[in-house]
Amino acid sequence: MLSKEANERITRVGPGTPMGELMRRYWHPIAASVELQDNPVKKVRILGEDLVLYRDRSGNLGLIDEPCPHRRVSMEYGIPEQEGLRCPYHGWLFNHEGRCLEQPAEPWNSTFKDRITTKAYNAQELGGLVFAYLGPQPAPLLPRYDILVWENVVRHIGVVVIPCNWVQCMENSMDPVHTEYLHGRFMEYQWARRGWPVDSKPGVPFRHTRIGFDRFEHGLIKRRMVEGSSREDDLWGVGHPVIFPHILRRGAIDCNYAFQYRVPIDDTHTYHVSYEIYRPGIPIPPQESIPLYDIPWNDEQGNMNLQIVMIQDALAWVTQGSIAQRDKEHLAQTDAGVILYRQLLEEQLQRVERGEDPMEVYRNPAENQCIDLPQEGIRYGDRLRHPLAPKYRSAYFRGQEVNYSPIIGWIGDLFEEADRRAAGGDPLIPYTDQPDIPIVGDWHREVELRPTGQAATAGESAAELFPLSGRRSSST
Ligand code: FES
Numbered sequence: 001m002l003s004k005e006a007n008e009r010i011t012r013v014g015p016g017t018p019m020g021e022l023m024r025r026y027w028h029p030i031a032a033s034v035e036l037q038d039n040p041v042k043k044v045r046i047l048g049e050d051l052v053l054y055r056d057r058s059g060n061l062g063l064i065d066e067p068c069p070h071r072r073v074s075m076e077y078g079i080p081e082q083e084g085l086r087c088p089y090h091g092w093l094f095n096h097e098g099r100c101l102e103q104p105a106e107p108w109n110s111t112f113k114d115r116i117t118t119k120a121y122n123a124q125e126l127g128g129l130v131f132a133y134l135g136p137q138p139a140p141l142l143p144r145y146d147i148l149v150w151e152n153v154v155r156h157i158g159v160v161v162i163p164c165n166w167v168q169c170m171e172n173s174m175d176p177v178h179t180e181y182l183h184g185r186f187m188e189y190q191w192a193r194r195g196w197p198v199d200s201k202p203g204v205p206f207r208h209t210r211i212g213f214d215r216f217e218h219g220l221i222k223r224r225m226v227e228g229s230s231r232e233d234d235l236w237g238v239g240h241p242v243i244f245p246h247i248l249r250r251g252a253i254d255c256n257y258a259f260q261y262r263v264p265i266d267d268t269h270t271y272h273v274s275y276e277i278y279r280p281g282i283p284i285p286p287q288e289s290i291p292l293y294d295i296p297w298n299d300e301q302g303n304m305n306l307q308i309v310m311i312q313d314a315l316a317w318v319t320q321g322s323i324a325q326r327d328k329e330h331l332a333q334t335d336a337g338v339i340l341y342r343q344l345l346e347e348q349l350q351r352v353e354r355g356e357d358p359m360e361v362y363r364n365p366a367e368n369q370c371i372d373l374p375q376e377g378i379r380y381g382d383r384l385r386h387p388l389a390p391k392y393r394s395a396y397f398r399g400q401e402v403n404y405s406p407i408i409g410w411i412g413d414l415f416e417e418a419d420r421r422a423a424g425g426d427p428l429i430p431y432t433d434q435p436d437i438p439i440v441g442d443w444h445r446e447v448e449l450r451p452t453g454q455a456a457t458a459g460e461s462a463a464e465l466f467p468l469s470g471r472r473s474s475s476t
């Protein structure tokens with residue numbers, strides 16, 4: 001439980017608010033590069049500010065205030081020029097630094113333009129995303145996280161606007177046990193309602209026996225032990241990281257890695273970016289453009305797509321209200337991760353208030369070549385490839401938002417090609433080794449849920465519920 005004041009402190013992101021100041025120390029994805037191919041100007045709202053992102057005819061990005069400083073017409077309809085964006089109304093031209101370069105309708109000898117500026121922020125591209133930085137200068141480096149920069153991968157980007165505060169999404173990422181129900185029993189229920197075979201669904205309907213949490217260099221890690229697994233298993237030994245402040249590293253199989261960015265549009269809306277990559281293990285030419293797709297809330301009949309893991313999460317986020325009333329909640333033992341995340345937010349808020357850089361801000365290029373992150377499953381090489389083997393592939397995709405990607409068929413083809421090559425004795429490109437995960441500070445928490453080794457209730461074992469997780473746990 002948080003007081004109303006403490007809740008305001010961690011949720012409000014507008015200019016001048018404590019959390020708004022903290023979030024302005026980070027780069028945030030605001031668009032996919034491919035969007036600017038169709039239309040080089042895009043209106044964006046981030047951290048409560050209305051802005052316009054554009055690519056000028058020299059190929060440079062700009063991110064400026066939406067209203068033109070002259071008479072407040074929207075620069076969303078601006079004309080990209082060789083340098084800068086020109087207002088559609090009277091032609092004032094602004095560059096990416098916010099300087100006014102021209103006022104073509106003013107008297108020829110006017111110097112008024114030299115005294116006019118508009119708000120301007122940094123924008124940079126990486127891995128098919130456009131990122132914005134709205135904080136104080138000098139801007140830190142845009143972090144080069146592994147999946148943004150790896151080669152021989154296929155990428156696609158799914159986006160959806162979530163009508164609630166971003167912290168609700170992040171707290172869910174520190175809550176291991178929800179998977180057992182929301183993506184287990186609830187998902188089965190949803191699949192059964194659609195007449196789909198429940199035993200082929202993706203998801204993680206295992207029985208947790210223990211959950212744990214740690215702080216590491218980049219954020220927090222949640223760990224789980226499930227029926228039949230041990231501390232040596234990746235579910236515990238590697239865990240599932242949250243990269244501070246607002247990225248969940250997702251993917252429990254070794255050929256699929258993902259980020260879920262939860263970017264605050266404002267206090268009550270979140271731009272949710274599912275950035276997914278696949279490594280089938282064969283050479284893949286660089287993609288000319290990385291496709292973008294919308295993750296649909298509803299199916300053709302207008303029903304919420306509750307058969308999809310991400311929309312199930314969205315159900316949990318949104319129905320807590322536009323900003324969850326944390327003064328009315330009743331936290332339980334399994335909310336230990338939620339509590340740690342709030343503590344970390346508060347610690348970092350205080351760092352910014354002291355004038356320091358918060359964590360996960362990069363200023364040294366040598367540390368920003370490729371930031372390798374831990375992920376469950378990578379250690380075992382091919383052993384966990386089978387979730388995307390042909391038998392399971394279509395069901396896996398059907399239960400994930402990626403099913404709506406325009407290239408999902410091609411991704412399936414690449415895995416089939418990899419399967420063929422492997423069957424023919426061709427070595428696949430090896431996976432990256434699991435990076436070391438040094439634990440930081442005294443943040444470790446563990447909660448035992450069931451004595452290890454206790455038999456599951458008949459009909460409730462993971463092996464019975466879900467053949468994939470059953471096979472995984474059977475070897476430990
Ligand atoms: S309103 Fe933009 S130039 Fe006049």
Ligand SMILES: [Fe+2]
Pocket residue numbers: 172178179182183309313
């Ligand atoms: Fe979830």
